Amino acid sequence: MTHLQPKVLVANRGEIAVRIFRACRELGLPSVAVYTDVDQNALHLRYADEVVPLGDRQNYLSIPAVMAAARAAHAAAVHPGYGFLAENAAFAQAVEDAGMIFIGPRPQTIALMGDKLASRQAAQAAGLPILPGSDRPLPPQVPLHMAAQVAYPVLVKAAAGGGGRGIRLVRSPEELEPMIAAARQEALSAFGDDTVYLESMVQQARHIEVQILGEGSGCVTVLGERECSIQRRRQKLIEEAPAPGLTPVMLEQIHTAAMRLGCHLQYRGLGTVEFLLDPHGHFHFIEVNPRIQVEHPVTEMVTGVDLVQAQLLLALNLGRPPALDAFEQRGCAIEARILAEDPALDFLPAVGEITYLKEPGGPGVRVDSALFQGMQVTADYDSLLAKVIAWGPDRPSAIRRLRRALGELQIGGLPTSAGWILQILDSPAFQEGRVTTTYLDSFQPAPAEPEPTLERELALAAALVAHRARAPLAAGASTAAVGPSRWQLAAWQEQMSRI
Amino acid sequence: MSLYSVTINDREYNVRFNGSQAFVNGEPVQLNWTPLNTSGLHLLRRGRQAVEVHLSQPEPETLEFLIGSRRLLARVEALHQRLRKRPAASAPQIAAPMPGLIVSILVQEGDSVTKGQTVAVLESMKMQMQLRAAQDARVARVLVQPGQQVDKSQAILSLSPLT
Numbered sequence: 001m002t003h004l005q006p007k008v009l010v011a012n013r014g015e016i017a018v019r020i021f022r023a024c025r026e027l028g029l030p031s032v033a034v035y036t037d038v039d040q041n042a043l044h045l046r047y048a049d050e051v052v053p054l055g056d057r058q059n060y061l062s063i064p065a066v067m068a069a070a071r072a073a074h075a076a077a078v079h080p081g082y083g084f085l086a087e088n089a090a091f092a093q094a095v096e097d098a099g100m101i102f103i104g105p106r107p108q109t110i111a112l113m114g115d116k117l118a119s120r121q122a123a124q125a126a127g128l129p130i131l132p133g134s135d136r137p138l139p140p141q142v143p144l145h146m147a148a149q150v151a152y153p154v155l156v157k158a159a160a161g162g163g164g165r166g167i168r169l170v171r172s173p174e175e176l177e178p179m180i181a182a183a184r185q186e187a188l189s190a191f192g193d194d195t196v197y198l199e200s201m202v203q204q205a206r207h208i209e210v211q212i213l214g215e216g217s218g219c220v221t222v223l224g225e226r227e228c229s230i231q232r233r234r235q236k237l238i239e240e241a242p243a244p245g246l247t248p249v250m251l252e253q254i255h256t257a258a259m260r261l262g263c264h265l266q267y268r269g270l271g272t273v274e275f276l277l278d279p280h281g282h283f284h285f286i287e288v289n290p291r292i293q294v295e296h297p298v299t300e301m302v303t304g305v306d307l308v309q310a311q312l313l314l315a316l317n318l319g320r321p322p323a324l325d326a327f328e329q330r331g332c333a334i335e336a337r338i339l340a341e342d343p344a345l346d347f348l349p350a351v352g353e354i355t356y357l358k359e360p361g362g363p364g365v366r367v368d369s370a371l372f373q374g375m376q377v378t379a380d381y382d383s384l385l386a387k388v389i390a391w392g393p394d395r396p397s398a399i400r401r402l403r404r405a406l407g408e409l410q411i412g413g414l415p416t417s418a419g420w421i422l423q424i425l426d427s428p429a430f431q432e433g434r435v436t437t438t439y440l441d442s443f444q445p446a447p448a449e450p451e452p453t454l455e456r457e458l459a460l461a462a463a464l465v466a467h468r469a470r471a472p473l474a475a476g477a478s479t480a481a482v483g484p485s486r487w488q489l490a491a492w493q494e495q496m497s498r499i
Numbered sequence: 500m501s502l503y504s505v506t507i508n509d510r511e512y513n514v515r516f517n518g519s520q521a522f523v524n525g526e527p528v529q530l531n532w533t534p535l536n537t538s539g540l541h542l543l544r545r546g547r548q549a550v551e552v553h554l555s556q557p558e559p560e561t562l563e564f565l566i567g568s569r570r571l572l573a574r575v576e577a578l579h580q581r582l583r584k585r586p587a588a589s590a591p592q593i594a595a596p597m598p599g600l601i602v603s604i605l606v607q608e609g610d611s612v613t614k615g616q617t618v619a620v621l622e623s624m625k626m627q628m629q630l631r632a633a634q635d636a637r638v639a640r641v642l643v644q645p646g647q648q649v650d651k652s653q654a655i656l657s658l659s660p661l662t
Contacts, residue, residue, distance in 0.1 A: 351597050379599050412570070413555070416570075455571075456526075456528055458507060459512035
């Protein structure tokens with residue numbers, strides 16, 4: 001039986017690769033990991049049944065390299081994860097052309113959703129509320145009658161952008177022409193396409209997104225919504241399900257809108273329909289992410305549906321996951337992204353060795369990471385170290401549980417964003433569920449509370465380490481090397497007995 | 500008698516060992532501190548509290564304490580060493596804080612820069628960061644080019660004092 005199961009290659013690394021391999025193992029599917037030269041010791045390799053090298057560190061982005069690996073491993077299917085090639089229609093097409101199953105939407109859907117202007121038109125055709133905007137690519141010279149209609153502030157968006165990239169804010173008519181030119185330039189160099197369009201900016205907006213799962217035939221399941229308003233530089237930091245404080249009418253509207261778009265597209269696989277919610281309670285379509293998302297665990301924890309298993313089962317035609325017909329949303333789940341960065345140094349990304357690691361556990365806590373003690377965090381890939389997710393029967397208990405879990409998380413060797421996340425969780429605006437996407441712009445990390453008695457004790461411990469390292473030399477000992485190994489068990493106890 | 504200076508969170512503590520006693524800033528301090536294994540895990544007992552602390556030494560004069568999710572760095576100096584040490588007489592420079600790709604260099608040799616001015620943009624881990632001058636100075640030499648990969652601490656510009 002087992003030998004007939006299709007083999008799944010995961011074209012990704014890090015925590016999402018580990019996440020997908022776990023689902024493969026639970027389903028009894030053989031799996032293949034790929035890795036670049038700098039990832040030879042990466043954790044995700046150890047969760048797969050086979051590993052295939054890709055070569056250069058850039059090659060998670062190389063369609064020929066990944067396809068060669070898939071052919072070499074005789075993979076039957078490819079899961080792209082998120083990032084890298086996940087939203088690359090040419091990659092999805094190459095997988096299908098090679099006779100393999102792409103675990104994701106159809107290549108045409110990916111191409112359509114990748115063109116932000118086209119996806120806006122598709123949403124409009126499906127009857128979703130879209131923001132006022134230019135509806136067409138901007139001509140090289142914006143006609144006067146058009147410029148006169150623009151309401152400020154307005155965003156210039158790259159059609160090939162998305163995920164918060166390729167966006168410029170224009171505050172006044174004088175800025176319009178130069179900002180369009182700058183946005184074109186940026187879009188050309190970042191995406192190889194200088195098509196831009198205008199879209200109204202919603203001020204004081206909340207980011208609400210709806211999880212859909214389509215079966216490719218028009219049947220779409222809505223798995224609730226998430227709120228991801230806590231963002232820095234348009235990148236999400238804290239996500240939760242459900243979105244707090246939405247009325248049943250608003251929930252009905254936003255879920256129905258997502259389902260309408262999914263049906264309109266005959267959507268296949270997992271996707272997220274993203275909306276902005278304005279202060280008047282109106283929501284506006286922004287984009288579709290045609291893939292698994294970083295924040296998917298919060299939906300899994302409140303619905304009990306394993307989204308990655310559902311992706312695999314549907315794509316590989318192994319049967320419809322029974323949970324899809326019987327799930328009920330329960331409680332609240334919140335995810336914190338732990339990044340390798342230093343909040344005290346303007347969030348400078350950090351690199352180095354993970355010298356110690358202890359991940360939290362206990363009731364209602366989940367950690368998705370690809371960390372191990374001794375691992376080198378490098379500048380080659382993004383700075384996400386771990387995701388800590390907490391579930392509670394209601395939102396306040398989920399917040400308390402996430403605080404408790406983050407208090408248990410120990411990562412040595414690098415500064416992380418964990419302490420800063422704790423401060424956001426403690427802020428009244430977050431606790432009351434009234435944050436917008438610009439909340440962090442004015443939120444400054446508070447300096448750590450001084451703890452003089454603890455610091456005095458640690459200072460003494462630190463001095464003892466130095467003292468112990470020097471003592472053998474002072475005493476004329478010639479054999480022993482001086483170093484960390486010396487401040488270990490026996491030496492310490494000897495020292496301690498004297499103090 | 501041995502004297503150490505320990506800096507934690509920008510606060511300096513003077514630690515003196517005198518026979519079997521330890522003093523921090525002149526006051527006797529008791530420490531109930533037990534190693535739990537040989538890889539840095541310790542138990543710190545403080546009254547009725549039992550606190551887990553992980554200790555490591557990332558650099559010769561720096562110790563890292565992990566206490567729950569808090570991470571504290573302690574710089575330790577033996578005081579007689581400090582008296583002998585002279586400040587390094589290296590030329591001031593602006594170096595890459597981490598490995599990355601130079602996106603742009605915003606100044607030229609001979610330019611004068613003011614403290615806080617952005618002089619170069621470095622891209623690392625998909626993020627762009629602005630490298631700023633730490634003091635008013637003149638750009639003596641530009642040592643890298645846009646598009647170039649740099650290592651951590653690699654010099655990007657060398658500076659000379661304004662005359």
